[in-house]
Amino acid sequence: MTRKVQARTLATRDRLLAAGRELWAEGGASGLRTDEVVLRAGTAKGTFFAHFPDRDHFLATLLAEQLTARVAALPVPADRADLQAVLAAIFTAFAEEADTVALLARFSGPAGAGLGLDLMICAAIERLAQGLAAMQPRGLVANRAEPAVLAEALMALVFHAAASAQCPLHGDRAAVRARAEALLQAMTAALLGG
Amino acid sequence: MTRKVQARTLATRDRLLAAGRELWAEGGASGLRTDEVVLRAGTAKGTFFAHFPDRDHFLATLLAEQLTARVAALPVPADRADLQAVLAAIFTAFAEEADTVALLARFSGPAGAGLGLDLMICAAIERLAQGLAAMQPRGLVANRAEPAVLAEALMALVFHAAASAQCPLHGDRAAVRARAEALLQAMTAALLGG
DNA sequence: GCGATAAACTGACCGTGGTCAATAATAAAA
DNA sequence: TTTTATTATTGACCACGGTCAGTTTATCGC
Structure with a gap:
């Protein structure tokens, strides 16, 4: 039985992507660190890899x-x-x-x-x-x-x-x-x- | 004053490349670990990165x-x-x-x-x-x-x-x-x- | 041959991407 | 509401690419 996706899931994903957009703008793709992304998004590292492979x-x-x-x-x-x-x-x-x-x-x-x-x-x-x-x-x-x-x-x-x-x-x-x-x-x- | 390149330099490089060829054949490029390369080549890790950026x-x-x-x-x-x-x-x-x-x-x-x-x-x-x-x-x-x-x-x-x-x-x-x-x-x- | 100097090599160390068993939060069932 | 099942999140941990101060080995001028 599949449940409906939680609102917080989308919110977390958006926070990660928003942080990524900022960091990309600041230092390009090559300078983007996942640690920095999760820091700005306010999540744990594991959450990042739960959302993106x-x-x-x-x-x-x-x-x-x-x-x-x-x-x-x-x-x-x-x-x-x-x-x-x-x-x-x-x-x-x-x-x-x-x-x-x-x-x-x-x-x-x-x-x-x-x-x-x-x-x-x-x-x-x-x-x-x-x-x-x-x-x-x-x-x-x-x-x-x-x-x-x-x-x-x-x-x-x-x-x-x-x-x-x-x-x-x-x-x-x-x-x-x-x-x-x-x-x-x-x-x-x-x-x-x- | 630049000196002539030593014979052992080329030998080391060849050993690294030979090890790399073997490992590529065994597990593809994605499965090739630098640790394994230097192990087979009989060199230190630093040597690898002295030869290849x-x-x-x-x-x-x-x-x-x-x-x-x-x-x-x-x-x-x-x-x-x-x-x-x-x-x-x-x-x-x-x-x-x-x-x-x-x-x-x-x-x-x-x-x-x-x-x-x-x-x-x-x-x-x-x-x-x-x-x-x-x-x-x-x-x-x-x-x-x-x-x-x-x-x-x-x-x-x-x-x-x-x-x-x-x-x-x-x-x-x-x-x-x-x-x-x-x-x-x-x-x-x-x-x-x- | 013997220093002096440059090139080659070493391996302990670090940064960062990625994992996973445990925990918390939420939706559905009772 | 309380219980149960599922999903989302956590953070300590690991793997592996890459660094660098220090050591060894070779080449040169004498």
């Missing part, structure tokens, strides 16, 4: 929140310039932290079911596919493949570019990032023509 | 060995069937373990300079590009973009498919893998025609 699932949940909001704010691209801007925005979001790329690689697929990252990816693909479907009859896209497939391929290219933009500390971050963006643009052109 | 760099070095060998064994694809086979082989190698995907995401770019993963990726791209360059004039590839760019995009698609093939334990691995392979094939067709 491990630290990475917790981080992935927070990341899903952020990225979902950012993706929701993106327009459906109406032309190639729009499209490039949208892809650049997603690239920027993905490449922001090294942890972001790692978390996406691990949890954007079936392994992250229920965390929200997969839904966020789907939402982004959906948005791109809508734009592509409208652009194809106008001849703005050379490739006549299924919009959904093209959109998924575009996301793969963005992700690859974001991964290749990760650089060691003290490296020339700006240069590496610029190269990654150029790479993304070249691959996009190869896929869609133009 | 952290556990992940050690794993990436081992992974680079494996993947480089597997990539070197691949043929230059002569037609579309060949190409699909080569991509499937790379996909299989990438998707073998969840750690593989994570390590590639982190160390295949500038962050992994000197570990060999980046060179392995370059070698794979080079091989694909050679095949594509020969296939384009024969009309076997619809897309006329630069072979090098196409090859890099293909690697991005393979990586994306491998990442999306990661599934939670006790999930239906075969089904998830099959879906990922179908996805890869669809994206490849979208990029190259056919």
Whole structure:
């Protein structure tokens, strides 16, 4: 017999996530300690792991929140310039932290079911596919493949570019990032023509 | 004044890597403990971290060995069937373990300079590009973009498919893998025609 | 050969992610 | 309300990656 979930359960979870949001903002994902999270949330450490299987699932949940909001704010691209801007925005979001790329690689697929990252990816693909479907009859896209497939391929290219933009500390971050963006643009052109 | 590197240094490094290879074969990357590595190698723990900045760099070095060998064994694809086979082989190698995907995401770019993963990726791209360059004039590839760019995009698609093939334990691995392979094939067709 | 100096190695120690048997709080049954 | 069953929480504890001051071993100039 399953009982209804207690109100305090959700409250505890929210306190943990709120503390996580604060700490992420203060020191990034890599600087987020579970000890600090439970301290701020006012719970015991065991409670944290009763709510989240491990630290990475917790981080992935927070990341899903952020990225979902950012993706929701993106327009459906109406032309190639729009499209490039949208892809650049997603690239920027993905490449922001090294942890972001790692978390996406691990949890954007079936392994992250229920965390929200997969839904966020789907939402982004959906948005791109809508734009592509409208652009194809106008001849703005050379490739006549299924919009959904093209959109998924575009996301793969963005992700690859974001991964290749990760650089060691003290490296020339700006240069590496610029190269990654150029790479993304070249691959996009190869896929869609133009 | 820099002195020449001592022979024992290389010997120690080799012993560590040999122990790592054994343990990887026995229990996979996720089951590899640094304590066990140094025990088998007959060194102190500090020695391990004098040779490798952290556990992940050690794993990436081992992974680079494996993947480089597997990539070197691949043929230059002569037609579309060949190409699909080569991509499937790379996909299989990438998707073998969840750690593989994570390590590639982190160390295949500038962050992994000197570990060999980046060179392995370059070698794979080079091989694909050679095949594509020969296939384009024969009309076997619809897309006329630069072979090098196409090859890099293909690697991005393979990586994306491998990442999306990661599934939670006790999930239906075969089904998830099959879906990922179908996805890869669809994206490849979208990029190259056919 | 013999110091002097740099490189390699050591292992006790620490920080932090993660566990689990015990306890408290809540919802359902009596 | 009181009792019972289930869920939520606790915090001492452990495992393991990573550090560093100190020691040993090699290479160099003489």
